Amino acid sequence: MTAHSARMYDYYLGGKDWFEADRLLAERLLAEFPHIRTGARANRSFMHRATRTLAREQGVRQFLDIGTGIPTAPNLHQVAQAEAPEARVVYVDNDPLVIEYADALMRGTPEGGTTYLEADVRTHDLLADPHVTDTLDLTRPVALSLVALMHFMSDEDEPYEMVRRLLDPLAPGSFLVLSHTTADFDTVGGAEAVRSTYGNHGITVAPRTRAEVATFFDGLDLLDPGLVVGHRWRPDKKPTLPDEAISFYAGVARKPGGSR
Numbered sequence: 001m002t003a004h005s006a007r008m009y010d011y012y013l014g015g016k017d018w019f020e021a022d023r024l025l026a027e028r029l030l031a032e033f034p035h036i037r038t039g040a041r042a043n044r045s046f047m048h049r050a051t052r053t054l055a056r057e058q059g060v061r062q063f064l065d066i067g068t069g070i071p072t073a074p075n076l077h078q079v080a081q082a083e084a085p086e087a088r089v090v091y092v093d094n095d096p097l098v099i100e101y102a103d104a105l106m107r108g109t110p111e112g113g114t115t116y117l118e119a120d121v122r123t124h125d126l127l128a129d130p131h132v133t134d135t136l137d138l139t140r141p142v143a144l145s146l147v148a149l150m151h152f153m154s155d156e157d158e159p160y161e162m163v164r165r166l167l168d169p170l171a172p173g174s175f176l177v178l179s180h181t182t183a184d185f186d187t188v189g190g191a192e193a194v195r196s197t198y199g200n201h202g203i204t205v206a207p208r209t210r211a212e213v214a215t216f217f218d219g220l221d222l223l224d225p226g227l228v229v230g231h232r233w234r235p236d237k238k239p240t241l242p243d244e245a246i247s248f249y250a251g252v253a254r255k256p257g258g259s260r
């Protein structure tokens with residue numbers, strides 16, 4: 001059994017769906033960079049606030065969430081369907097373990113729709129897959145949710161082209177929700193230690209600078225407050241932690257055109 005990012009993330013979040021190999025590597029990383037757990041919780045909270053904002057304020061009713069992770073309530077469909085019971089959600093993850101929990105992901109409202117697809121975003125033509133096209137109407141706006149996913153893509157994976165390929169077929173008025181780890185606030189080399197420890201276990205982690213993360217949003221209109229450290233994106237209460245404890249950027253942006 002080798003460690004896997006989805007189960008390690010579950011460990012950081014205080015879940016119970018991990019194996020000993022995940023715990024050992026997660027504990028090693030926590031020793032190198034104790035803020036990982038705080039960052040994971042802040043990231044999950046950003047996903048909740050972004051989803052709620054899109055459903056409540058922007059009227060979004062369709063969500064494509066790639067890199068879903070092991071279910072941790074509330075999951076994206078629970079947040080979206082609490083605002084709009086008719087919201088439709090497609091989850092995608094390439095970790096076979098996640099599908100074992102897909103039941104929990106698909107227990108949505110009767111009037112909405114939730115479905116789950118096991119696929120690798122690097123190689124699968126997601127927007128042509130019937131799991132996606134049967135659940136989502138691609139002629140209408142979709143929120144593409146890439147939350148804590150793209151830092152698992154190396155530059156060789158061509159991450160910007162990947163996001164472009166996903167966004168291009170989406171209708172005007174669609175949204176990109178993205179969070180991404182950074183080493184911008186790291187003064188003691190913890191982020192580099194994390195990157196190399198993950199790398200030694202076959203898991204790519206590519207922290208990117210603010211300018212590099214901003215590139216994912218090229219051609220889109222960022223909602224206020226723009227691209228910010230995750231806990232500063234429309235916080236429910238005033239952020240008290242230093243940015244280095246969060247260490248990821250987050251933004252939500254709209255694809256131009258279409259009616260509002």
Ligand SMILES: C[S@@+](CC[C@H](N)C(=O)[O-])C[C@H]1O[C@@H](n2cnc3c(N)ncnc32)[C@H](O)[C@@H]1O
Nearest residue numbers: 006009067068069093094095120121147148152
């Ligand atoms: C850190 S978790 C994020 C979970 C959730 N999006 C959140 O932010 O709470 C990253 C997830 O991305 C998935 N993942 C990594 N590489 C992937 C790929 N190439 N295709 C699809 N999913 C991938 C992992 O299996 C993991 O579940």
